[in-house]
Amino acid sequence: MSLSRENWISLALLALLLAIPYAAINFGNPFYVTLATRMAILGLAAVGLNVALGLGGLVSFGHAAFFGVGGYIAGIMASHAMSMQPLNFGLFALPASNQMPAIWIVAMLVAGVLAAAIGAISLRTSGVYFIMITLAFAQMTFYFAISWPAYGGEDGLSILVRNQFPGVNTMVPINYFLICFGVLVVALILFALIKNSRFGAALQAARQNEVRVASVGIAPFRIRLVAFIVSGMITALAGALYADLNRFVSPSMLSWHMSGELIVLIILGGVGRLAGPLAGAMLFVMFEFLLGGLTERWQFFLGLLLLGVVLFARGGLIGLVAGRQRHG
Amino acid sequence: MQTALFIEQLLNGLQLGVMLFLMAAGLTLIFGVMGLINLAHGSLYMVGAFACAIVAAQTGSFWLGLVASLAAAAAAGAIIEILVIRRLYQRDHLDQVLATFALILIFSEGTRWLFGSFPLYLDIPPLLQGTVPLPGGSRYQLYRLAIIGVGALVAIGLYLLITRTRLGMRIRAGESDREMIGALGVDIRTLYTVVFALGAALAGLAGAMVGALQSVQVGMGEPALILAFVVVVIGGIGSIKGALVGALLVGVVDTMGRFLLPQLFGLFMNASQAGIVGGALASMLIYIVMAVVLAVRPQGLFPAAKG
Numbered sequence: 310m311s312l313s314r315e316n317w318i319s320l321a322l323l324a325l326l327l328a329i330p331y332a333a334i335n336f337g338n339p340f341y342v343t344l345a346t347r348m349a350i351l352g353l354a355a356v357g358l359n360v361a362l363g364l365g366g367l368v369s370f371g372h373a374a375f376f377g378v379g380g381y382i383a384g385i386m387a388s389h390a391m392s393m394q395p396l397n398f399g400l401f402a403l404p405a406s407n408q409m410p411a412i413w414i415v416a417m418l419v420a421g422v423l424a425a426a427i428g429a430i431s432l433r434t435s436g437v438y439f440i441m442i443t444l445a446f447a448q449m450t451f452y453f454a455i456s457w458p459a460y461g462g463e464d465g466l467s468i469l470v471r472n473q474f475p476g477v478n479t480m481v482p483i484n485y486f487l488i489c490f491g492v493l494v495v496a497l498i499l500f501a502l503i504k505n506s507r508f509g510a511a512l513q514a515a516r517q518n519e520v521r522v523a524s525v526g527i528a529p530f531r532i533r534l535v536a537f538i539v540s541g542m543i544t545a546l547a548g549a550l551y552a553d554l555n556r557f558v559s560p561s562m563l564s565w566h567m568s569g570e571l572i573v574l575i576i577l578g579g580v581g582r583l584a585g586p587l588a589g590a591m592l593f594v595m596f597e598f599l600l601g602g603l604t605e606r607w608q609f610f611l612g613l614l615l616l617g618v619v620l621f622a623r624g625g626l627i628g629l630v631a632g633r634q635r636h637g
Numbered sequence: 638m639q640t641a642l643f644i645e646q647l648l649n650g651l652q653l654g655v656m657l658f659l660m661a662a663g664l665t666l667i668f669g670v671m672g673l674i675n676l677a678h679g680s681l682y683m684v685g686a687f688a689c690a691i692v693a694a695q696t697g698s699f700w701l702g703l704v705a706s707l708a709a710a711a712a713a714g715a716i717i718e719i720l721v722i723r724r725l726y727q728r729d730h731l732d733q734v735l736a737t738f739a740l741i742l743i744f745s746e747g748t749r750w751l752f753g754s755f756p757l758y759l760d761i762p763p764l765l766q767g768t769v770p771l772p773g774g775s776r777y778q779l780y781r782l783a784i785i786g787v788g789a790l791v792a793i794g795l796y797l798l799i800t801r802t803r804l805g806m807r808i809r810a811g812e813s814d815r816e817m818i819g820a821l822g823v824d825i826r827t828l829y830t831v832v833f834a835l836g837a838a839l840a841g842l843a844g845a846m847v848g849a850l851q852s853v854q855v856g857m858g859e860p861a862l863i864l865a866f867v868v869v870v871i872g873g874i875g876s877i878k879g880a881l882v883g884a885l886l887v888g889v890v891d892t893m894g895r896f897l898l899p900q901l902f903g904l905f906m907n908a909s910q911a912g913i914v915g916g917a918l919a920s921m922l923i924y925i926v927m928a929v930v931l932a933v934r935p936q937g938l939f940p941a942a943k944g
Contacts, residue, residue, distance in 0.1 A: 368731045430928050431941040433935045437674045437730055437874060446865050449924035456917040564702055565863065569738045576735055606750055612742030613748065617735045 319584035323494065326352075326591065330486050335443060342482040343554070348587075349489040350550045354587030355574040356496045357543030362510060363581030365536045366516030370634070371447030372571050375420045375541040377563030378450065379548025380506045382416035384466040384558040406611065409488070411476045415544040416549040423450075424541030429536045444565055451563040465559025472553050479553070489550050495588070496543055498499045500581055503539070512536050522585065544571070573615055641773030646896040647889065648771075652781045654888025655788025660865035661880040662795060662873065665838025669672030670728055670811045670832050676737035677717065678840050678865065679858025680744035685710040685841025686848035686857060687748060690757040699762035703845055704777050710791035710841020711834040718833040722758055723826070736886075749855045756852035759845075784846050788935030791839065792881055798879065808832060812875065864891075882938060887923050894922035 326348060334340030335516055361367040389405030396403045406412065431442045435503055471479045479485050503509045515522045515529040522529050552558040561567070570593070578589030596614070598605035606621050664678050686707035717740060725733045761780045768776035799805035807828055810818040819825045844858065846869030851857070868887050872879025899915030906914065930938065 362731075368734065370734065430931055435929065437668065438870060438931075438935070438937075440674060440730060440734060441870050442927070444863065445867050445870065445924050449921045452920035453917055456913075456920045458913060477821075487795055546712045565859070572731075572735060573738070580731075606746050609746035609750065612739040612746065615739035615742070616721065616736055619732050619739065620721070623732070 312414035313403045315582060315584070316441060319587070322587050322591065323497075324586050326463055326587070327490060330483055331563065339482060340487055344598060346482070346489050346554055347404060347488045348452060348591045349486065349493045349573060350547050351495050351571075351594065352590035353489070353493045353550065354579070355547075355590055356493070356500050356543045356606070357540050357547060358571045359540075359575055359581065359586050360460040360500065360503060360541035360543065361537050361583065362575060364516070365512050365533055365540075367432075367533060367537060367540075368440050368572070369443045369537070369540070370565070370572065371445075372541070372544050373445030373565065373567035374427070374447040374450045375424060375511075375544040375560075376452065376548035376551070376567060376571070377560070378420050378423055379416040379545030379550075380552035380558040380562045381414050381454065381460065382419055382516070383467070383472060383549040383552040385460055385471055386415065386469055387468040387470070388460070388466060390472075407470075407472045409472050409549075412472055412547055412549055416545045419601075420545030420548075421538050421542045423477070424538040425534070428537035428541075432533050432537065434531055443473050444568065447563065447565060447568055450558055451565070454560040454563055463560060465557060467559075468552060468556040468558070480504070484563065485554065489554075490549065496546075497583060497587070498532050499543075502558055504583070508532065508535070576615070577618060641771055641778065642896075644647070644771050645775060646775060646892055648777055648785070650889035650892030651885065652784050653892055654885035655785050656843050656847055656861070657864055657868050657888055658788055658881050658884035659791060659839045660861055660879055661868040661884050662791075662809055665869050665872070665877060665880045666835045667833060667873055668869070670808055671829055673721075673722065673725060674730055674733050674737070675722070675836075676734060676862065677740035677744065678836070680741050681710045681714055681837040681840040681858070682861055683744065683748065683855065683858040684846035685838075685844035686853045687752065688760070689839070689845035689848055690759040690853040691752075693759055694757070698845070699760065699849070702759070703842070706841045706845035709840045710844070710938055711838040714837025714842075715830055715834040717831050722833060723829070726829070731783030745855050752855075754855065756854035757848075759848045759853055761849045767798075777781045780849065780911065787842075787846065791807040793844070795877060804831070810871050863921070869937075871927055871937055875940040876910040876937070876939040879937055879939035886926070890926055891919075891923050894919040898922070 326345060329345040329348075330342040333339060333345070341608060344546070354372070358369065358372045361369050362370075385396075386405050387407055390407035394405065395403050427443065427446045431439055431446065434442060454460075455463050471485070473479060473489055474484075474605055477484050477488065479488065504513075511522060511527050511532050515527070519529050551562070574589035574593055576587050576589065577592050578587065580584035582588075596611065597607060600610055604610075660678065660682060663681075664675060667673055667675050667678075685706035688703035689706035691701070691702075692705035693699050694704070721736060721740065725736055728736075765780040765783050767779045769782065771777050797805075799808060807818065807823055810823070810826060811825070811832075815825060818828075840858075843861070847861075848857075864887060865884075866886055868880060870881030870883075870885040871883070871886060895916070899912045899920045902911035902915040903920075934940070
């Protein structure tokens with residue numbers, strides 16, 4: 310794969326993201342390290358959504374469900390590990406762990422099962438139905454989290470000590486940033502591999518013309534379901550990282566506002582583009598920070614910006630700088 | 638006593654269903670005619686509630702407030718249709734979702750800017766403040782009964798509008814073939830604005846009526862919007878009849894679930910645990926109903942002629 314202009318932009322964005330925290334430390338502003346970590350994590354969540362939305366054309370308005378489930382797994386595992394209580398599933402019990410790799414695996418497995426269930430029902434439909442149904446299922450998890458008091462209910466769940474990563478002190482902000490950055494890079498490579506694989510070709514073809522794909526003997530449903538599951542798993546991983554960043558998880562991670570924001574990140578950056586989600590996340594976090602510092606009402610201006618992008622700049626940021634995509 | 642409580646909860650469910658019908662009817666009409674998914678419908682509901690609360694506070698009359706809510710929501714609907722929504726009809730659903738999501742942000746923050754974060758309160762009009770006796774000995778709020786009555790009137794009115802009037806004929810024609818009615822000389826742009834304003838007015842009416850039961854605040858439209866989506870999905874997108882059946886189903890199932898499930902679990906658990914498990918399950922019940930309906934009929938109960 311030769312490096313197109315788009316791939317150069319992706320590398321440049323990653324380099325920029327990596328430079329932010331080091332510059333911040335040099336200039337004595339360590340707060341920006343957290344900001345950069347937020348960018349990496351939200352970018353990761355949006356990379357996950359981009360598998361379903363960008364490649365598969367599946368407009369999921371319920372990815373907050375996976376993001377929040379990832380967050381809750383991190384929170385629940387941390388609280389059980391803290392109190393030395395095994396996770397009790399009725400029939401069997403598992404020891405809880407506060408090791409991030411273990412948490413990530415559990416978060417992705419649980420989200421994968423959830424995505425399989427939601428996808429199996431939602432993917433029977435398409436278009437507007439799909440949007441509304443994914444939204445409704447995410448609301449279901451939201452209300453469940455609120456009404457289930459064992460893990461904080463409406464108040465959410467604090468993670469007293471950030472979970473551990475083997476050989477790294479995760480409480481040092483720059484270390485935690487590097488972990489998140491590493492995961493993001495792996496996810497971006499995975500996204501590029503998927504996009505250029507036979508599976509990715511079928512997935513994109515199913516978006517462009519479902520009937521033709523079916524007529525050459527590929528079942529769109531199965532491909533979309535796999536894409537939806539992979540998408541949910543990556544977003545859940547981001548959720549687990551996000552909970553550890555804030556050391557707090559609450560139902561707001563599951564709210565429909567979150568689902569909307571994840572779509573917004575992709576649109577700001579550019580749909581289906583490798584670095585679209587990252588560009589969108591960086592822009593969004595920066596916008597939130599700068600404008601949030603100026604006015605409490607920053608969401609009003611975010612709305613205006615978003616409206617402008619949707620109506621007049623459909624390719625997003627990457628579309629503006631990298632030109633049109635060669636393959637729709 | 639138990640039967641009285643049961644009837645009371647059933648009526649509450651009907652009242653919620655009627656409110657959802659007013660929301661869902663507009664959503665489904667707009668989708669059916671223009672093929673547009675409108676997330677900002679909840680904002681129009683909020684606009685109606687605020688207009689009613691403010692005018693009622695200024696003039697002392699709930700009825701003037703109600704008129705104001707219809708006018709304000711219809712005007713807001715017409716304005717956003719002309720400025721924004723009109724550009725979205727030819728776009729895909731993703732663009733529609735995003736643009737109307739942006740409208741929610743603008744409406745919510747704009748309202749907070751103008752009126753502050755504190756909730757406003759709206760009193761039930763004196764005429765409807767009493768209660769009526771129910772069979773079984775308890776009493777029921779007259780106002781909630783009135784909401785059910787208004788919903789029934791709106792349902793009949795919409796039915797007559799769509800089946801018996803020239804405007805209704807154009808709406809039906811627009812649903813089945815928009816190019817053709819344009820070619821036949823109907824001004825489609827104005828028709829779309831009128832349909833959008835009509836849907837907005839219904840949402841505003843719902844907001845104003847519910848505003849007297851709850852408080853009027855920013856964000857009140859979003860839970861109603863999402864329930865209305867569930868209604869529309871269950872009923873079949875584009876079908877007013879589906880919206881009515883779906884709304885009553887969702888309203889009654891949700892209310893009765895919250896009432897009956899904790900009691901059901903109470904039969905084989907201790908009371909506090911039953912409350913938790915039953916409550917958690919009840920909060921998810923309508924989504925489970927939706928999943929079951931979709932598993933059996935992916936296009937909803939009353940699928941409209943075209944997808």
